[in-house]
Amino acid sequence: MHAYRSHTCADLTAADVGKTVRLSGWVHRIRDHGGILFIDLRDHYGITQVLCDPDSPVFAAVEKLRSEWCVRIDGEVKARAPELINAKLPTGEVEVFIRDMEVLGQAGELPLIVFGDQEYPEETRLRYRYLDLRREAMQNNMTLRSDVVASIRRRMWDQKFREYQTPIITASSPEGARDFLVPSRLHPGKFYALPQAPQQFKQLIMVSGFDKYFQIAPCFRDEDPRADRSPTDFYQLDLEMSFVTQQDVFDTIQPVLEGVFEEFGGGHKVDKHWPHITYKEAALWYGTDKPDLRNPIKMQDVSEHFRGSGFAIFANLLEQEGTEIRAIPAKGGGSRKFCDRMNSYAQKEGLPGMGYIFWRDGENGMEAAGPLAKNIGPERTEAIRLQLGLGKGDAAFFLGGKPSSFEAVAGRARNVIGEDLGLTDKDRFAFCWVVDFPMYEKDDETGKIDFSHNPFSMPQGGMEALDGDPLEVLGYQYDLACNGYELVSGAIRNHKPEIMFKAFELAGYGEDEVRKRFGGMVNAFQYGAPPHGGCAAGIDRIVMLLANEANIREVIMFPMNQRAEDLMMNAPSEPTSDQLMDLGLRVIPREG
Numbered sequence: 062m063h064a065y066r067s068h069t070c071a072d073l074t075a076a077d078v079g080k081t082v083r084l085s086g087w088v089h090r091i092r093d094h095g096g097i098l099f100i101d102l103r104d105h106y107g108i109t110q111v112l113c114d115p116d117s118p119v120f121a122a123v124e125k126l127r128s129e130w131c132v133r134i135d136g137e138v139k140a141r142a143p144e145l146i147n148a149k150l151p152t153g154e155v156e157v158f159i160r161d162m163e164v165l166g167q168a169g170e171l172p173l174i175v176f177g178d179q180e181y182p183e184e185t186r187l188r189y190r191y192l193d194l195r196r197e198a199m200q201n202n203m204t205l206r207s208d209v210v211a212s213i214r215r216r217m218w219d220q221k222f223r224e225y226q227t228p229i230i231t232a233s234s235p236e237g238a239r240d241f242l243v244p245s246r247l248h249p250g251k252f253y254a255l256p257q258a259p260q261q262f263k264q265l266i267m268v269s270g271f272d273k274y275f276q277i278a279p280c281f282r283d284e285d286p287r288a289d290r291s292p293t294d295f296y297q298l299d300l301e302m303s304f305v306t307q308q309d310v311f312d313t314i315q316p317v318l319e320g321v322f323e324e325f326g327g328g329h330k331v332d333k334h335w336p337h338i339t340y341k342e343a344a345l346w347y348g349t350d351k352p353d354l355r356n357p358i359k360m361q362d363v364s365e366h367f368r369g370s371g372f373a374i375f376a377n378l379l380e381q382e383g384t385e386i387r388a389i390p391a392k393g394g395g396s397r398k399f400c401d402r403m404n405s406y407a408q409k410e411g412l413p414g415m416g417y418i419f420w421r422d423g424e425n426g427m428e429a430a431g432p433l434a435k436n437i438g439p440e441r442t443e444a445i446r447l448q449l450g451l452g453k454g455d456a457a458f459f460l461g462g463k464p465s466s467f468e469a470v471a472g473r474a475r476n477v478i479g480e481d482l483g484l485t486d487k488d489r490f491a492f493c494w495v496v497d498f499p500m501y502e503k504d505d506e507t508g509k510i511d512f513s514h515n516p517f518s519m520p521q522g523g524m525e526a527l528d529g530d531p532l533e534v535l536g537y538q539y540d541l542a543c544n545g546y547e548l549v550s551g552a553i554r555n556h557k558p559e560i561m562f563k564a565f566e567l568a569g570y571g572e573d574e575v576r577k578r579f580g581g582m583v584n585a586f587q588y589g590a591p592p593h594g595g596c597a598a599g600i601d602r603i604v605m606l607l608a609n610e611a612n613i614r615e616v617i618m619f620p621m622n623q624r625a626e627d628l629m630m631n632a633p634s635e636p637t638s639d640q641l642m643d644l645g646l647r648v649i650p651r652e653g
Contacts, residue, residue, distance in 0.1 A: 302595055360388060416460075417433065561583065
């Protein structure tokens with residue numbers, strides 16, 4: 062017999078009754094029923110009930126067992142009485158009578174309990190992550206992650222892609238976040254960078270003539286943490302293709318992700334039609350460039366109904382340049398209680414409030430109610446109702462000003478309204494492509510023009526587009542949103558050096574600086590670069606959605622905390638004097 066096990070803790074069935082078997086695992090739970098000890102023995106695969114009575118030669122040793130001790134047991138498989146069968150377990154028809162036992166590893170007092178669903182502070186869970194990972198939910202999440210990655214790889218190979226690895230130690234590259242720098246011992250005073258993404262390398266692979274590339278790539282960004290973002294590193298499905306248009310990229314990634322969500326989505330509906338929404342439309346309709354289309358609410362511009370109206374706040378606002386009034390239609394939200402609640406929500410989000418109109422039964426049929434309705438009169442109110450397609454029992458909420466001042470809050474309010482009124486379809490994965498991103502943005506304080514998205518993207522219209530107003534230039538850039546999260550980001554690349562120099566010039570980067578920072582890629586483009594494009598899909602976010610988790614740390618094996626600390630391995634840590642000497646570095650304490 063094998064030194065540790067003849068079966069896993071999920072293998073045994075009624076067909077094994079009478080066999081002598083060997084199992085190894087952890088003591089999940091112990092119960093004493095009248096002197097007979099019942100133990101749930103757990104391994105990665107499942108649980109088997111084992112028991113020990115006073116006739117067993119190892120009864121005294123079994124009495125000493127405690128939760129999470131690692132043990133090996135030998136015993137005889139017996140059938141459970143029909144009334145004692147546990148239908149929830151694959152092994153629920155049998156139990157194993159212990160005849161021999163070996164303790165493989167004792168456990169001290171536990172800082173968190175593996176059995177059950179107790180909640181523990183995140184600091185405790187991350188400091189003792191190896192115990193946290195023993196819990197069933199975490200085992201399921203990590204298994205799901207592994208299976209999703211394997212499925213993605215198979216689907217990419219099926220589309221004739223090959224996986225190539227790119228360097229981890231490289232040069233700094235502007236990807237929208239801070240680099241993690243690595244000092245060079247052989248070149249004192251110089252630094253490598255961990256790649257924020259394999260962006261330049263995957264483009265160079267296309268220049269090298271490989272046509273189709275993918276990689277499950279680690280990426281490193283020194284970012285502020287969010288619930289859906291790691292503060293240090295993450296993994297993405299990175300892909301690139303030569304001789305393709307934007308639509309070719311869409312047609313490549315859709316069957317991969319659609320198949321993965323159908324395979325692991327737990328029976329939730331997966332949308333087959335992925336609409337294309339421009340960045341401008343997404344901002345207007347949803348208040349975000351990663352809309353949740355499970356919620357059917359679309360915001361609308363209703364400025365004309367308030368221009369010159371009796372509601373002075375909005376009427377005066379619209380006399381200022383660049384302002385507008387937007388409405389959030391809310392079917393079923395037509396009660397003063399709900400309207401007041403949403404007004405309070407806007408105030409908590411930092412706005413003065415949120416105007417509203419709701420429609421209800423009146424003396425002469427349906428009537429509009431609320432302060433706004435009284436101020437603008439019945440004709441304007443009716444025009445608003447007709448534009449928004451609302452009726453009795455419905456409401457509309459209004460925000461005004463420059464869109465940049467209220468758009469994000471309006472988007473969040475739309476989500477809250479959809480949730481509270483039961484409009485959001487929770488049994489669904491809803492995808493959409495957000496396209497036509499602006500290439501540039503202006504800093505309101507400095508007036509400086511800079512890239513708003515990926516700087517290596519091809520501008521729509523090529524060189525001619527760069528001769529006009531930079532803020533009007535659109536890029537062949539695209540994101541894929543699903544249920545309110547950005548899952549994919551990509552672009553058709555700028556493969557022509559003269560257009561690249563011009564694009565960077567508009568953002569304040571001279572040709573010499575571009576050659577210095579991206580010399581490898583610029584030089585390569587002078588030797589017959591093919592048109593190419595691609596995208597990257599966030600593995601962590603995909604698994605987070607499939608696992609129905611709200612925090613990305615629930616699907617990462619060993620995540621950092623929100624302060625970018627590894628509490629288990631004590632990172633970051635102070636270097637030794639010898640390490641600093643080797644690298645020619647000195648740590649200067651920060652003042653204050």
